[in-house]
Amino acid sequence: MRRAGSFYEQVGGEDTFRRLVHAFYQGVRSDGPLRALYPEEELTAAEDRLRMFLEQYWGGPTTYGDTRGHPRLRMRHAPFHVDSDARDRWLTHMRAAVDSLDLAPMHEAVLWDYLERAAHSLVNRPG
Known part of the structure; x- marks a missing residue:
């Protein structure tokens, strides 16, 4: 359901x-270190999930939410090495x-404010 306005x-x-x-995932596809965070996965699935979340x-x-439940962003990203790079x-x-x-x-x-704050909040490793 969409909220009016x-x-x-x-x-x-x-x-x-x-x-x-x-556009974001086009960049990811060409970025070796970032692309490595999706080692076994077709990026189309990741693209769909991010779009639906946003x-x-x-x-x-x-x-x-209907298909995946609560976002639990930190928990879902915990298995991945998310450092400052x-x-x-x-x-x-x-x-x-x-x-x-x-x-x-x-x-x-x-x-942009939201995306920047979200990115900083998901860092889970030093470096």
Whole structure:
């Protein structure tokens, strides 16, 4: 269920989040160290999960929660070596993806603030 007037709707809904996440994973595909965090997995599945998570977080469909339950971001990322280098690489590709959307400055700032805080919160290893 979508919330009327939600951030999700304000920025263009599903199309915007599909473009954001696809652009992000294009960067991941070309980044050896970051790509290594997905050793056995087809990135399409990861792309779908991130898109569904972000859509739900920002007021769009609840598909993520309906299929995967509570996000539990720190727990889901605990098995992966997320250090400052991985965080910075993630942020580099996500910054390029956000910039590709040409959002209104207010929307871009709100989205980026969340993504940056989330990336910092998932660091679970020194280095």
